[in-house]
Every structure is written in structure tokens, then in C-alpha cells.
Amino acid sequence: MSVASERRYDPGTVEREWQGRWEEEGTNSFTLEELRTAERPFYNLMMFPYPSAEGLHVGNIYAFTGADVHGRFQRMQGRDVFEPIGFDAFGIHSENFALRTGVHPMELIPSNVANFTRQLRRMGGMFDWDHTVDTTAPDYYRWTQWLFLQLFRHGLAEQKEAPVNWCPKDMTVLANEQVVVGECERCGTPVEQRLIRQWFLKITKYADRLLDNLPGLDWSDTTRKAQRAWIRRSRGAEISFPAIGTEMAVAAFTTRPDTIFGSTYMVLAPEHPILDAVTSDDRREEVEAYRERTRAMDLVARQKVEKNKTGVFTGGYCLNPATGRPIPVWIADYVLMGYGTGAIMAVPGHDERDFDFATAYDLPIVRVVAGEGEGADDPLDIAYEWPEGRLVNSGGYDGLSPAEAQRAIVDDLSAQGLAEPRVNYRLHDWCISRQRYWGPPIPIVHCEECGAVPVPEEELPVVLPRVEDFRPDDSGVSPLARVSDWYRVPCPACGREARRETDVSDTFLDSAWYFLRYPSTDFADRPFDEEITRRWLPVDAYIGGNEHAVLHLLYSRFVAMALHDMGLVEFEEPFTHFRAHGLIIREGAKMSKSRGNVIIPDPLIERHGADTFRLYLMFLGPFMAGGDYQDKGISGPRGFLHRLWETVVPREGELRDGAPDARLEALLHRTIRKVTDDIAALHYNTAIAAMMEYLNAVRAGGREAVRAEVEALVCLVAPFAPHIAEELWHRLGHAESIFEGANWPAYDPAKAATRESTLAVQIDGRLRGTITVAKGLDEEAAVAAARAEEGVARRLEGREIRRIVHVPDRLLNFVLG
RNA sequence: GCCGAGGUGGCGGAACCGGUAGACGCGAAGGUCUCAAAAACCUUUGCCCUUGCGGGCGUGAGGGUUCGAGUCCCUCCCUCGGCACCA
Numbered sequence: 001m002s003v004a005s006e007r008r009y010d011p012g013t014v015e016r017e018w019q020g021r022w023e024e025e026g027t028n029s030f031t032l033e034e035l036r037t038a039e040r041p042f043y044n045l046m047m048f049p050y051p052s053a054e055g056l057h058v059g060n061i062y063a064f065t066g067a068d069v070h071g072r073f074q075r076m077q078g079r080d081v082f083e084p085i086g087f088d089a090f091g092i093h094s095e096n097f098a099l100r101t102g103v104h105p106m107e108l109i110p111s112n113v114a115n116f117t118r119q120l121r122r123m124g125g126m127f128d129w130d131h132t133v134d135t136t137a138p139d140y141y142r143w144t145q146w147l148f149l150q151l152f153r154h155g156l157a158e159q160k161e162a163p164v165n166w167c168p169k170d171m172t173v174l175a176n177e178q179v180v181v182g183e184c185e186r187c188g189t190p191v192e193q194r195l196i197r198q199w200f201l202k203i204t205k206y207a208d209r210l211l212d213n214l215p216g217l218d219w220s221d222t223t224r225k226a227q228r229a230w231i232r233r234s235r236g237a238e239i240s241f242p243a244i245g246t247e248m249a250v251a252a253f254t255t256r257p258d259t260i261f262g263s264t265y266m267v268l269a270p271e272h273p274i275l276d277a278v279t280s281d282d283r284r285e286e287v288e289a290y291r292e293r294t295r296a297m298d299l300v301a302r303q304k305v306e307k308n309k310t311g312v313f314t315g316g317y318c319l320n321p322a323t324g325r326p327i328p329v330w331i332a333d334y335v336l337m338g339y340g341t342g343a344i345m346a347v348p349g350h351d352e353r354d355f356d357f358a359t360a361y362d363l364p365i366v367r368v369v370a371g372e373g374e375g376a377d378d379p380l381d382i383a384y385e386w387p388e389g390r391l392v393n394s395g396g397y398d399g400l401s402p403a404e405a406q407r408a409i410v411d412d413l414s415a416q417g418l419a420e421p422r423v424n425y426r427l428h429d430w431c432i433s434r435q436r437y438w439g440p441p442i443p444i445v446h447c448e449e450c451g452a453v454p455v456p457e458e459e460l461p462v463v464l465p466r467v468e469d470f471r472p473d474d475s476g477v478s479p480l481a482r483v484s485d486w487y488r489v490p491c492p493a494c495g496r497e498a499r500r501e502t503d504v505s506d507t508f509l510d511s512a513w514y515f516l517r518y519p520s521t522d523f524a525d526r527p528f529d530e531e532i533t534r535r536w537l538p539v540d541a542y543i544g545g546n547e548h549a550v551l552h553l554l555y556s557r558f559v560a561m562a563l564h565d566m567g568l569v570e571f572e573e574p575f576t577h578f579r580a581h582g583l584i585i586r587e588g589a590k591m592s593k594s595r596g597n598v599i600i601p602d603p604l605i606e607r608h609g610a611d612t613f614r615l616y617l618m619f620l621g622p623f624m625a626g627g628d629y630q631d632k633g634i635s636g637p638r639g640f641l642h643r644l645w646e647t648v649v650p651r652e653g654e655l656r657d658g659a660p661d662a663r664l665e666a667l668l669h670r671t672i673r674k675v676t677d678d679i680a681a682l683h684y685n686t687a688i689a690a691m692m693e694y695l696n697a698v699r700a701g702g703r704e705a706v707r708a709e710v711e712a713l714v715c716l717v718a719p720f721a722p723h724i725a726e727e728l729w730h731r732l733g734h735a736e737s738i739f740e741g742a743n744w745p746a747y748d749p750a751k752a753a754t755r756e757s758t759l760a761v762q763i764d765g766r767l768r769g770t771i772t773v774a775k776g777l778d779e780e781a782a783v784a785a786a787r788a789e790e791g792v793a794r795r796l797e798g799r800e801i802r803r804i805v806h807v808p809d810r811l812l813n814f815v816l817g
Numbered sequence: 818g819c820c821g822a823g824g825u826g827g828c829g830g831a832a833c834c835g836g837u838a839g840a841c842g843c844g845a846a847g848g849u850c851u852c853a854a855a856a857a858c859c860u861u862u863g864c865c866c867u868u869g870c871g872g873g874c875g876u877g878a879g880g881g882u883u884c885g886a887g888u889c890c891c892u893c894c895c896u897c898g899g900c901a902c903c904a
Contacts, residue, residue, distance in 0.1 A: 339903045636842040689841035760837040765885040805884050811836050815884045
């Protein structure tokens with residue numbers, strides 16, 4: 001073999017050699033039979049990348065390396081590790097890039113995928129290239145469409161009108177992220193709202209389960225908290241306020257029904273449907289003008305821009321059902337149609353926002369809760385929002401605590417049919433319609449007779465046609481709506497002429513189930529095989545960025561729960577273990593093209609090798625916190641691997657056999673323990689530091705190592721630097737791959753034990769010296785040993801010792817009088 | 818505003834359960850080897866005072882608990898990330 005004879009470490013040669021052998025020998029891939037029979041399956045998942053034209057950046061490599069280290073570590077401990085990778089290639093990113101460059105996405109994506117594949121192979125990930133996924137391949141999105149149909153059949157998909165951000169110049173729908181303070185991020189035109197019929201998945205039906213399962217998940221705490229905050233459940237009541245002069249009532253959601261006696265006015269969202277009915281003729285013009293102004297703002301700007309509250313009086317009144325008195329009805333943009341009922345009972349005395357509004361428009365502020373030491377009619381100079389105190393000015397409820405009053409008031413109003421207990425969520429149903437081209441068509445046919453009819457499953461996939469002009473237009477519908485020979489189809493139910501749904505689905509739907517597909521890509525006739533799914537899922541370890549803490553992870557959980565309820569999978573939580581990694585920054589700032597501080601990994605990998613680059617990235621800082629990229633820093637890990645090589649492959653002669661040095665052997669076992677614990681906890685940086693420390697000790701003073709001192713070290717290094725580890729393992733005489741068989745070294749506590757310990761000697765808590773003593777030395781002997789130290793003895797001379805604190809093998813503290 | 822993470826040498830970062838702060842690495846200085854360079858190896862490297870011995874000060878700021886605090890408690894400041902009028 002060419003490599004084997006070379007005595008110098010040349011990373012490029014070693015890495016290409018082993019990447020070739022892994023590929024040839026199928027080291028990292030599973031056959032269908034192996035997937036069926038794996039005895040200790042471990043599904044190691046990482047978030048699949050969006051294959052951009054720029055290629056993999058350091059951030060991707062960082063994330064994948066960290067996950068790969070964990071996978072290789074599990075494998076060396078004897079698990080059958082399945083580590084797949086794929087491409088999340090649909091979506092607006094590719095579409096916009098294609099529009100800009102004029103390259104059709106159907107050409108762009110395959111070439112990007114090819115480039116990503118090359119880079120992923122080059123970084124030495126343990127990927128199973130026989131089980132990849134590309135969300136834009138018809139044999140993948142066929143099953144994305146299938147999934148939509150299952151949700152539809154089970155009443156979890158519905159079409160309804162919803163507002164979207166619309167840029168009148170670009171003539172396109174914009175995602176919230178594309179709207180910057182009320183303007184289109186591309187052209188700066190003020191964004192409008194439009195109402196469009198769109199498909200929604202009813203994730204809110206699962207809100208309680210999504211919330212209540214969280215404590216049982218072994219996830220990064222930050223991620224669980226983000227999900228909790230995103231769903232945000234609030235319990236309260238919906239209360240009816242009869243609108244005077246009409247037959248209708250305005251329903252308002254509140255979490256504080258106990259404060260109803262303090263509700264001195266109501267506020268409706270400007271879009272509220274009852275608005276026309278309550279507005280008086282003399283106010284109509286002003287109300288319309290305000291409504292118009294609000295409509296011109298997109299949802300994001302409306303929530304961000306105005307700190308000062310604005311609003312107008314409608315001229316209408318409702319009856320406060322508790323006091324029986326009429327209260328004025330206003331509209332204001334701080335009330336959102338999308339939450340609760342789109343109407344609030346304003347309680348300015350006990351809600352900060354209502355207080356601000358009432359102050360600005362001179363509306364009455366009444367106290368209905370008195371805190372400790374406060375009187376019933378003490379004026380309020382800020383809203384009293386706390387749920388402690390006693391009710392006042394509240395008729396028969398005076399004297400109750402807010403909690404008691406909540407129950408009593410809701411009970412009494414419910415009896416009159418004016419209230420009912422209610423739970424609200426911040427979480428909204430998931431809008432999956434995209435009026436765009438680059439996505440899987442939603443598999444529905446609209447028929448005038450039969451309504452929305454699902455495409456029969458055997459007709460899937462509904463293939464996205466190749467369309468040269470896929471620019472969005474003024475119509476507010478997908479570019480597919482211009483392709484009449486595609487959308488005109490007979491109704492699957494009645495056969496009459498009908499029309500395909502021309503919207504495509506959200507990319508998050510593609511990624512909400514990809515982990516189910518990986519182990520089953522051998523099957524063309526089913527999305528996921530029952531037997532294989534039972535063996536491999538739920539995912540054992542999922543490592544990814546916290547930018548997906550909410551959406552992707554929440555949608556995946558929802559899909560898994562829905563499939564579980566349909567009886568299609570056994571689990572309801574897809575990821576039992578999730579860890580969020582940190583971000584790579586540079587000079588204290590996030591890498592971005594606009595800052596010009598982006599690192600392109602390819603030249604670095606060419607120059608130093610993938611092993612060095614991997615090791616360097618993992619050494620930067622704690623994996624879960626991220627790290628600061630420094631150009632010169634790579635020389636540390638590079639030197640370490642070169643020294644490791646030279647230690648195992650001496651320039652002259654051969655590595656000797658023989659007994660290891662006793663001190664080194666003890667250190668080796670402590671290193672094994674530390675590296676094992678640290679990798680398990682994803683503390684990669686300190687694991688690497690420990691290996692460096694050990695190698696430094698092995699080579700101290702230019703000494704030559706013996707085999708027993710370095711063989712285990714080669715194994716410890718393997719998860720981080722797999723190629724060099726393979727090569728050295730091979731040169732140490734092993735025929736099989738270091739990753740075949742459980743080669744992770746065992747920690748032997750007996751060998752790790754030391755006979756001596758260093759004791760810190762303090763006087764009054766200040767360090768005055770250290771002494772080396774036999775392990776487990778008792779206090780009396782330790783004191784004697786310390787007193788023998790000149791510096792210690794001098795300070796103790798003639799002083800009274802009030803107390804001695806002795807922590808065996810650690811410290812001895814003399815407290816003087 | 819709310820929630821979350823964090824603030825330690827010139828830099829990235831270590832530090833178990835409160836027990837020698839600064840592991841490991843970068844950078845810097847000096848040296849060995851070499852025609853030279855690279856690589857490798859050796860020594861030094863928190864700050865201040867001191868020729869030296871030695872001493873003092875040091876983990877965002879201030880206070881507290883303790884024999885002992887980077888670590889625990891209180892008050893405050895700053896940075897980063899997320900959510901943001903959710904009734």
C-alpha cells in the first residue's frame with residue numbers, strides 16, 4: 001500500500017485513502033438486511049442542510065462534526081450507528097437565488113447537491129450514503145404529499161382565509177422575516193396586508209400535548225423553554241358584552257375575569273367583523289380612516305413601530321354584564337384580531353396597556369383590587385397588575401381574593417349564559433400555503449361540485465412541472481396558476497372539469513418528517529416501513545442549531561403525534577434526546593457576507609486536512625456554546641496530530657513494545673475517563689485538551705513512547721480525527737477498521753489511582769505553600785508535614801492556632817487567633 | 818419590556834459538590850538543532866512592587882454568608898440570543 005510505506009504524515013493522502021476504503025467496504029452504510037437486524041441500533045441525526053450555491057460553510061461543518069463525533073463515539077462503544085444526511089432543497093432561498101441568477105432551480109439544486117456531497121465526503125462524516133434524502137426529488141415529496149393527505153383525511157388540514165404580507169411592487173407574498181419594519185426587504189416598498197385563502201394544519205389541536213410532554217423530554221433546557229414560550233397557554237374566560245342597539249354581543253377573552261367591575265370601556269381590533277354594526281354614523285368616517293391606516297401596515301410593523309397607543313371611539317356602547325352599565329367601544333391597533341376574540345374588556349386600573357390607553361384618551365380608571373395597605377378608592381398612578389389583594393368596588397364580590405373572585409364571577413356569569421371558561425394559546429395553526437413555485441404542489445383538486453377533493457394516493461406524486469417563468473405575479477397566487485395544462489384536471493370524485501390547487505407547501509413540512517424517511521429509503525412503495533421504523537425510531541440523538549428550536553422541532557413533534565394517533569407510528573415524540581449546539585463567530589461577531597468575515601472551509605481542509613480542521617473546530621470552545629474562530633489557532637491542533645503521528649510512527653525504527661511507564665499509565669487511565677465523560681456530555685474542547693496533555697506527558701523531554709502508551713490514545717482521537725486514527729490503527733497492526741468492533745478503551749480505576757497527592761497549605765485562607773503527601777494522609781500527619789515547611793513554620797511561629805481545616809488530599813488551612 | 822445564555826490574562830477558553838484561579842491552545846520573548854528556513858524540542862509569559870528572597874492585587878461593579886467564594890445570597894451594570902401590545 002502506498003500510504004503505509006510513507007513515514008511522513010501527509011493528511012491529504014491519508015484522508016483520501018481512507019475515504020476510499022470506507023466507501024468500498026461499506027464501513028458506514030447499512031444494507032436493508034442490516035437495518036432490519038441491527039442489534040444495538042443508535043439513530044444519530046443532525047439537521048440536514050439547505051444546499052446553497054455557496055456550498056457548506058464553517059457553521060455547517062461545525063454542526064456536522066460535533067454530531068459526527070458523537071456518532072463515532074457511540075459506534076466505538078459497540079452501537080450500530082445509523083448516521084444519515086440529506087438535503088432540504090425546496091424553498092424560497094433557492095427560488096430567489098434562481099430568479100437572481102437566471103439558473104432554473106431544477107438545474108441549480110442538483111449541482112448544489114453534488115457540491116455539498118463532495119464537501120460532506122471530504123470532511124469525513126460517518127454518513128450512510130446509501131440512505132440519503134432530497135426533499136425536491138419526486139420520490140421524496142410524493143410522501144410529503146401523502147402526509148398532507150393523511151392530515152387532511154383526519155381533519156387536521158383545512159382551508160381558510162388569512163392575512164398575508166404583500167409587496168405591491170414585487171407583487172409577491174412575503175414571509176414575516178422578509179418584512180423589515182413595515183417595508184419589503186428587497187425594494188423598500190411599504191408592505192400591505194391581503195386576505196388569501198390558504199391551507200392550515202391544525203397544530204393548535206395538539207397544543208396541550210405539545211406543552212405537557214415537554215418536561216419528559218431529554219432536551220436542552222433552552223429549547224424546551226423556547227417551545228413553552230412559543231405555545232404559551234393562558235387560561236381565562238370568554239365573556240359576552242351585549243352591544244347596545246343591536247341583537248349582538250361582543251365576546252372578549254380575559255385572564256382576569258375578577259377585574260370585570262373595573263372594565264370601563266372595550267377595544268376592538270380594527271378588523272373586527274362587528275365593527276360596522278356598532279359604529280355610529282357620526283363616527284363612521286373617522287373609524288374608516290383609522291382602519292385604512294392600520295390595513296396599510298403589515299402585522300410585524302404594527303406590533304413593533306408604535307409605542308404610543310392610538311385608537312378612535314366608534315360611537316357605540318356595550319353593556320358591562322357585571323355592572324350593568326354601558327361602556328364605550330373603541331378600536332385600536334394594539335388589539336390583535338389574531339388572538340383571543342379580537343376584542344378586549346379594557347381594565348385600565350389593572351392592565352398596563354389599558355392604563356396607557358385610558359390615560360391618553362381620558363377614559364375612566366377604576367380600582368377594583370386593593371393590595372396590602374391600600375384603600376378601595378386610593379388613586380392608581382400605575383396599573384396594579386398583581387393577583388394579590390382583595391376585591392373592592394365590585395358589588396357582592398368585595399373582599400374576595402382575585403383567585404376566589406375569578407371562580408365566583410365566571411360561575412355566576414356562566415349561569416346567565418354570559419361567560420364560559422376558556423384556554424387560549426399564542427400558538428397559531430400552521431399555515432403551509434406558499435404562493436410560490438419551488439415546493440411540492442399541495443395534492444388537492446378544487447371542484448365546483450365536490451369542493452376540495454384529495455388527489456388519490458395512487459396518483460401521487462403530483463409532479464411539480466418545469467416552468468421557465470416562475471416569477472410571482474400580481475394575482476397573489478402561485479406561478480403554477482399560469483400553467484393551465486397542468487392545473488386543469490378532471491375532478492377525482494365526479495370527473496367534471498376541475499382545477500388543481502396551485503399553491504405549494506411550506507418547506508417546514510418537508511423537514512417535519514424526513515427523519516422517518518431515512519431508514520426506509522430502500523422502499524419505493526411506502527413512506528416508512530413499519531418494522532424498520534419500530535427498530536430505529538424515535539431518534540436516539542438529535543444535534544442541531546437552536547434557530548430551529550421552535551418551528552422545525554415543534555412541527556416535527558406535531559407530525560409525529562398526528563401519525564401516532566392515526567396508528568401509523570408507535571411513538572409520539574420523535575426526538576427523545578436533543579442538544580442545541582452553539583454558533584461559530586469570528587472576532588466577536590456572527591459570520592455574515594455583509595460583514596465580510598465568512599470563512600470558506602475548503603481551502604483550509606485542503607491545506608491542513610479534514611482531521612485537523614475537525615479537531616480545531618471542536619477545540620474552539622464548548623460545543624453547546626459555540627466558539628470564536630481565529631485564523632492562527634489551527635496550528636495547535638495541527639501540531640498535535642503531527643506529534644501524535646511521529647510518536648506512533650517514529651522517524652527511525654519502530655514503535656517499541658514493552659511495559660508502559662507507571663505514571664503514564666495512571667495518567668492514561670485518567671485521560672480515558674475524562675475523554676469518555678466529556679464526549680458523552682459534548683464537552684469536546686476539554687476532551688481534546690486532556691488528550692493533548694497526555695501526549696505532552698508521553699513525549700516529555702523527548703522520550704520515546706512504547707505501544708501500550710499510545711494505542712488507546714489513537715482510539716480516543718478517532719471520533720475527532722477519524723482518518724489519521726484509522727491509518728495509525730492500521731500501522732499498529734490491526735486489519736479491521738478502528739470503527740468496526742467496540743474499540744473504545746476501558747477505564748481501569750485501579751490503574752488510574754495515584755499514590756500521592758498535593759496538599760495546598762493555607763494560613764487564614766491564603767495560600768502559603770503546597771506539600772506532596774501520601775494519599776489519604778490523616779490530619780495529624782498532614783499538619784506535621786506542613787509545619788516542616790520553612791515558609792509555613794515561620795508564619796506559625798509564636799501564633800495561636802484557633803482552628804485547623806483539613807480536606808484530605810486537597811488542603812490544609814490554619815486559622816490563627 | 819419579558820424570557821434565556823453569559824461577563825475570567827494580550828486572545829480562544831479551563832476550574833468536580835465552595836477547597837492551589839488561569840488547564841489546554843494561540844500569540845509573544847529567549848534558547849537548542851540547522852548553511853538557512855520549516856518542523857520539532859527546551860525555558861519564560863495574569864498585573865504591580867522587589868536585584869533577589871519575597872510581598873501585594875486579581876474572575877463586570879458593590880455588599881453579604883464562610884476558615885475559605887469565579888462558584889452560594891442580595892443590589893446593580895454590560896454583552897449576546899430569542900420573543901415582543903397575546904388581553
